[in-house]
Amino acid sequence: MPYVKTRDGTDIYVKDWGNGRPVVLIHGWPLSSDMWDAQSMALADAGFRVIAYDRRGFGRSGQPWSGYDYDTLADDLADVLEATGANENVTLVGFSMGGGEVARYMSRHGGKGVISTALLGSVVPYMLKTDDNPNGVPEATLQEIGDGIKKDRADFFRNTFFGQFFGVGTFSSPVSDEVLHTATRIAMDASLKATLACAESFGHTDFRGDLASFTVPTLIVHGTADKTVPIDATAREAVKGIPDAQLVEYDGEPHGFTETARDRITKDLLTFLGDPGQQSFVGGNKSSEPLTA
Template identity: 35%
Template sequence: RGHGRSAQVADGHDMDHYADDLAALTAHLDLKNAIHVGHSTGGGEVVHYIARHGESRVAKAAILSAVPPLMVQTPANPGGLPKSVFDDLQKQLAASRTQFYRDLPAGPFYGYNRPGAKPSEAVIQNWWRQGMMGGAKAHYDGIVAFSQTDFTEDLKKINVPVLVMHGDDDQIVPYADSAPLSAKLLKKGTLKTYKGFPHGMPTTHAETINADLLAFFRE
């Protein structure tokens, strides 16, 4: 919905629409016993989809570096990030999307700003390419969707097995207020923590992540 090659629609950039779009796709393809894997905001989408549309087509799910239960700081979520952090992201996006989409992968997204890190120019440029394919309005509104959606009740509703994968050096979705809390709220949640891995660990540590995903699929 406004991201990548999807339609550049003007509205509906919220988690309900993300989940409904996924439901429409799974119904169109008539998927059964599907395993849904979602990274970052996509992890929130998977959680919201299963809770909102049921588990009749779902066998398992995995959420990686994912935003649930809730990213923004509230009285009920004191460990979250202040809203000003996300307001600033929107300001940067509005000021220069091209620069913002360069700085994010070159820095905290893949942990390339850490001492001793070896940035991959190809990975940075590919992230920029994917970002610039999307719509500015969708990306601007999407910051609110991923940061302010509370997935607490969604997580409680899910009965299928869910693998919660997260790096403890995630600079985008801080570890302590995300993965451990999600795993506790899930009925069949399994937490897998990766020491020193960044937010973009499916790219930087693909061999490890893919092997663990495959093992979970085969269980």
């Protein structure tokens, strides 16, 4: 079943690997479910059922003109869960923009079927810099993203965005040129409409009111050197508002730590998830220390 049709008729491409307790992986902007392949393989090999899908407008999914607000995106997530039969004992894992889908699903759909969540480099609770969110991203910076995309999308992604995303510097690069080229190619597969509309959504949606809906154990992981999604406005605020949350900070890691710290995040997810044979949440490390060194 490679495609799920949402309530508004949009085709969503779904990868469904392995068997066991379901773990649903929600990708970041402007990528696709392919960003999760290394983690998906490891989790499936460990005995979990891994479901990863392409957000509407991205990857192999349909490219409708509308529906890039978080209410609709959370409904898409609900439709994927329903169509795949992953409606109980589910762990939701959202990276970057994908953390917003997790938050809005927990509030809008009451966290139906979910027993644990993970927010990785997530935009939750609020990206935009405002008087009551002083550590956020200035409006002018968010506007530069849209302007760069409109001027020359391929150049913006290859030579500006993904360099910062993966922490590429003048004298060091934690990823290969091939990774940068592949990320750019995946970003270019998305529709221009979806790319711009989702940037507007993740940059301006306030999820602070959704935090109380996280009523399950939650793992929050964020790189301290993240220049794309600042940790002070997101992860360090999210852990204050989510009752049963643990924050693990990856010292010196950039936004794209699912690639630059691939083995570490895979191990931390497996530790958090616990025994795949258990049909209730028994994982997690509640100490204040990092799950891995």
